[in-house]
Amino acid sequence: MSERILDFLRRRDADGPCVVVDLDIVRDNYETFAKALPDTSVYYAVKANPDPAILNLLESLGSSFDCASVGEIEMVLATGADAARIxxxxTIKKERDIARAYQLGVRLFAVDCVEEVEKIARVAAGSKVFCRVLCDGVGAEWPLSRKFGCDPAMAPDVLEFAHQNGLTAHGVSFHVGSQQANLGAWDLALAMAAGVFQEMALRGIELKMVNMGGGFPTRYLKDVPGVPSYGEAIFGSLTKHFGNRLPSTIIEPGRGMVGNAGLIEAEVVLISKKSAEDEVRWVYLDIGKFHGLAETMDEAIRYPIRTPRDGDVTAPCVLAGPTCDSVDVMYEKTPYELPVSLSIGDKVLIEACGAYTTTYSSVGFNGFAPLASFVI
Amino acid sequence: MSERILDFLRRRDADGPCVVVDLDIVRDNYETFAKALPDTSVYYAVKANPDPAILNLLESLGSSFDCASVGEIEMVLATGADAARIxxxxTIKKERDIARAYQLGVRLFAVDCVEEVEKIARVAAGSKVFCRVLCDGVGAEWPLSRKFGCDPAMAPDVLEFAHQNGLTAHGVSFHVGSQQANLGAWDLALAMAAGVFQEMALRGIELKMVNMGGGFPTRYLKDVPGVPSYGEAIFGSLTKHFGNRLPSTIIEPGRGMVGNAGLIEAEVVLISKKSAEDEVRWVYLDIGKFHGLAETMDEAIRYPIRTPRDGDVTAPCVLAGPTCDSVDVMYEKTPYELPVSLSIGDKVLIEACGAYTTTYSSVGFNGFAPLASFVI
Incomplete structure (x- = not known):
């Protein structure tokens, strides 16, 4: 728990929930990634938290950036970073957005089908493309759908098509699933990537890069392996599958870079029961799914919560948000243990909220303001 | 399909998706409710779409307003409406928000437990309260959780507690579930409400009002009963359960008031397959779960979609949004039939998008702007 954040919160007296991110922790995280994978370029996944102070810090540390849109590209360029670091x-881009990115200097693009290659060939000639391949995500707390990437068997055709259309077939990317705690997931994915490299070599095209995506976990309630363990496992798998012809590599940490750097302070609005016989209390906070805690969807991510009554006897409760929306319930299937003495008006601290909270917030559902954010 | 909206869209040339709401349709909807339930007060559920033009229109038509927060109360007061119409x-309010609402003139509050009554008694003395009771929501496309309301057996205690603490125990509320197509749901709920009235009478307290909530459906792909059928069924149930001592009644349409008045225009960004063998295409739009179509969550609401190729042969496709988030997939379990000839760059029209789109939009996830909204 960051003393700097606690100190900031002690001095804040505005109403409403907020998230506070500690840049010292972001710096530590960046350095941990850089040390664990010294030959790998770090591309921060801007979507996790695009706060300008975070982008400025990472720019100064030498990070590169993974962007989802022209909007994010512009945010990164505003730090002074060269477009070569973007x-x-x-994999889903309008042709005019590709053209705008190209005009801004971006030369590296993700694809997962020939239709996307066609757009890039038309408006971003000479750029490098990498093909995302599907990966099953076993072991991830937030396994990915089939939305991004193609079957590994189709990737060589996509890359060869790029090569034939004036682009550089640069490499392969995958994503093992968010909050991935299974170190073996990278081994399977790297074996598949090596297979694509071999097939391309047979077709006379030399790929150069493997983008290993994100998925590095943040510690929520359950313990997770540390970044050094990931570095070791990944380096071992690279050597195993690529031998002494190691490709250049990229990682795209988002949650792993900022997740544990942020803390949300919220307030208990109401504690009640639905009937005299109910065992389980309902605890309503002034933040829920629509104002920052969207990742509690399907109870996927279980945030650690501190209360001023910690140490007292606990009992299970359903945890819900403040909106008039019945889906705005965070933990119900598996109730959350909180102190019996917890009271209306108590402030609680929700840990590991630096990623995927501010931008997931709705613009103003139910008339509540978007999540306030401070980066210190 | 509103000609006024189509005409507006023809003249628009900005990039990106938008929703356009036709005020003529909102006016029709208000008048239909007023006619179907002539003795019932209409309280528009502001959260469905708080656009000032919609609030101004409804104010001028004589509507009252159901507000979820002080923010929404302020929006309604900005129309010039008297606070008595709010x-x-x-059921989940901070005590200081109750105090602010009271200062603004609001005198009618929802509760579902004694803890909430205590707050209101402290800072809004003399106000009227109604107790929300749980209702099982069978037949609703979006059944409600147990988040709001108490067991009907507990309601008399909550209301008696209010009475003993200087508040007026005014009535009972329920919500049969959103997009409720089963007319019988109101009958069950009204029977339960009548039971609470009787129990309160035995305790010497006369309740006066039944708030029948929302749940009136919008026509998406499936047909739904028209508002006059609801009016008839509800009036029949009121007479059946309350005899000749009919309570005053309130309805809170949100989706039913604005849902069918809005249309989203979006663009096809990419159409691709994941492998050469796949039967199902993936169609990616420039709008998804994070920028207005949140109600496709769990594929709950199935929007009608028009394309410029309608009439051509169709085939199933997975429909997804433009963000780098793998949950941003709208229809996959039940693929959506769209014309085989649909092409990248085509504009599509998503119908019945006037409710729960603009405010559900994220502030800027993935660097995409919130959903643009026009009310004409």
Missing amino acids: SYGN | SYGN
Whole structure:
């Protein structure tokens, strides 16, 4: 728990929930990634938290950036970073957005089908493309759908098509699933990537880069392996599958870079029961799914919560947000243990909220303001 | 399909998706409710779409307003409406927000437990309260959780507690579930409400009002009963359960008031397959779960979609949004039939998008702007 954040919160007296991110922790995280994977370029996944102070810090540390849109590309360029440090990593791009990115200097694009290659060939000639391949995501707390990437068997055709259309077939990307705690997931994915490299070599095209995506976990309630363990496992798998012809590599940490750097302070608005016989209390906070805690969807992410009554006897409760929307319930299938003495008006601290909170917030559902954010 | 909206869209040339709401349709909807339930007060559920032009129109038509927060109360007062036309319908309120609402003139509050009554008694003395009771929501496309309301057996205690603490125990509220197509749901709920009235009478307290909530459906792909059928069924149930001592009644349409008045225009960004063998295409739009179509969550609401190729042969496709988030997939379990000839760059029209789109939009996830909104 960051003393700097606690100190900031002690001095704040505005109403409403807020998230506070500690830049010292972001710096530590960046350095941990850089040390664990010294030959790998770090492309921060801007979507996790695009706060300008975070982008400025990472720019100064030498990070590169994975962007989902022209909007994010512009945010990164505003830090003074050169466009060569940007990857336009979204496989779904309008042709005019590709053209705008190209005009801004971006030369590295993600694809997963020939239709996307066609757009890039038309408006971003000579750029490098990497093909995202599907990966099953076993072991991830937030396994990915089939939305991004193609079957590994189709990737060589996509890359060869790029090569034939004036682009550089640069490499392969995958994503093992968010909050991935299974170190073996990278091994399977790297074996698949090596297979694509071999097939391309047979076709006379030399790929150069493997983008290993994100998925590095933040510690929520359950313990997760540390970044050094990931570095070791990944380096071992690279050597195993690529031998002494190691490709250049990229990682795209988002949650792993900022997740544990942020803390949300919220207030208990109401504690009640639905009937005299109910065992389980309902605890309503002034923040919920629509104002920052969207990742509690399907109870996927279980945030650690501190209360001023910690240490007292606990009992299970359903945790819900403040809106008039019945889906705005965070933990119900698996109730959350909180102190019996918890009271209306208490402030609670929700840990590991630096990623995927501010931008997931709605613009103003139910008339509540978007999540306030401070980066210190 | 509103000709006024189509005409507006023809003249628009900005990039990006937008929703356009036709005020003529909102006016028709208000008048249909007023006619179907002539003795019932209409409290528009502001959260469905708080656009000032919609609020101004409804104010001029004589509507009252159901508000979820002080923010929404302020929006309604900005139309010039008297605070007597406002219900603070959220059962989860900070005590200081109740105090602010009271200072603004609001005198009608929802509760579902004694803890909430205590707050109101402290800072809004003399106000009227109604107790929300749980209702099982069978037949609703978007059944409600147990988040709001108490067991009907507990309601008399909550209301008696209010009476003993200087508040007026005014009535009972329920919500049969959103997009409720089963007319019988209101009958069950009204029977339960009548039971609470009887129990309160035995305790010497006369309740006066039944708030029948929302749940009136919008026509998406499936047909739904028209508002006059609801009016008839509800009036029949009121007479059946309350005899010749009919309570005053309130309805809170949100979706039913604005849902069918809005249309989203979006663009096809990419159409691709994941492998050469796949039967199902993926169609990616420039709008998804994070920028207005949140109600496709769990594929709950199935929007009608028009394309410029309608009439051509169709085939199933997975429909997804433009963000780098793998949950941003709208229809996958039940693929959506769209014309085989649909092409990248085509504009599509998503119908019945006037409710729960603009405010559900994220502030800027993935660097995409919030949903643009026009009310004409």
